[in-house]
Amino acid sequence: MTGFFNDYWGKLEKVKELAHVGSSEIIGRGISAIFWFYIASQVGPEIFGQLSFILGIVSFADAFSSIGTQNSVTVYAAKKIHVISPLYIISIIIGSISTIILAIVFNRIDFVPLILGYILSNFAIGYLLGKRFSKKFFKFTLIQKILTVVFGIATFYIFGYEWILFGVGLSFLIFIFPIRQMISESNFNFKELIPRKGFIINNYILQILGRTNGNIDKLIIVPLLGFIVLGNFSLAFQVLAVMMVVSQVVFKVILPRDSTGKKSAALKKGTIIIGIIITIITIGLAPTVIPPLFPKFEQAIEPIQILSLCVIPGTINTFYLSKFLGIEKSKIILISYVISICILSVCMVILGEIF
Secondary structure: OHHHHHHHHHHHHHHHHHHHHHHHHHHHHHHHHHHHHHHHHHHHHHHHHHHHHHHHHHHHHHHHHOOOOHHHHHHHHHOOOOOHHHHHHHHHHHHHHHHHHHHHHHOOOOHHHHHHHHHHHHHHHHHHHHOOOHHHHHHHHHHHHHHHHHHHHHHHHHHOHHHHHHHHHHHHHHHHHHHHHHHHOOOOOHHHHHHHHHHHHHHHHHHHHHHHHHHHHHHHHHHHHOHHHHHHHHHHHHHHHHHOHHHHHHHHHHHHHHHOOOOOHHHHHHHHHHHHHHHHHHHHHHHHHHHHHOHHHHHHHHHHHHHHHHHHHHHHHHHHHHHHHHOOOOHHHHHHHHHHHHHHHHHHHHHHHHO
16 A cells, blocks of 8 residues: 555656646746747847847857756756766856957857856756756746846847847846755865766767757858848747757656656657647648748748758657766767767758758
């Protein structure tokens, strides 16, 4: 009888955890998507392309600055290994240097809150997920997304589109609160990093390659085809981000479980089925929905349909990413990212010039 109740409560806790993480991810990404869709409809493809280009640079800077990646923090928080605070200090120092350099080079002050905000977000979310504080994850994630809309739209209408990203960066300050808790529970013993340097470095390189894989298109498209094409392309990727919400929710739930040896087979199968349904719906509705909502972005219809085919392989990829990160083995992921970046870069240059 005791075993039955233990099994029941264990399943109930799993459902609650999935509900908190899932609802916060879905609602949060929904709010974020609506915000960026609204901004796109107001500024048009060219300005939207410029904003996407700056965010791509910020993403690169964050990847190089955050020695302690979100996935590393999640794994070590789940395993109660006290190396998070030293990683945070190192990341903040490097991030501050990156911020100063980019602010001077591009003459933009919005790099300051954006880069440091990204670092705060990485550590706070990784910590909350690793500790399985699903309620706090729900609260802070939702507040940050709401603040993105409030600050982003306020700066847009008060100061102009040039200040939108500054407002977005300010929204990340809410993560200071879980960061304070994270620091209070961890030791500042830098020697603890030495025996784990292999996993930390591999995961750091994996993060850089992942961000490169996700943003190299922006650096290639702008000089070859201009900001207007990038704007249409970025809208298509924003739609893809919405389509990938379910798999990202599941990834955040299964990573702590994979780190502790727990199985999630049924959850993974259900996620793939949902992905297939989402892909079919998107391909069918894109030509009907996009023109009335985004009359300036009709060139984005075909890219949206093509990118929707990435949902299923992207979902399967997140499962293997969680599996290898959970057992602290990431070399195979590093190799796959290198191959992906090479293929993406070559194909974009060749096909971009042809079409």
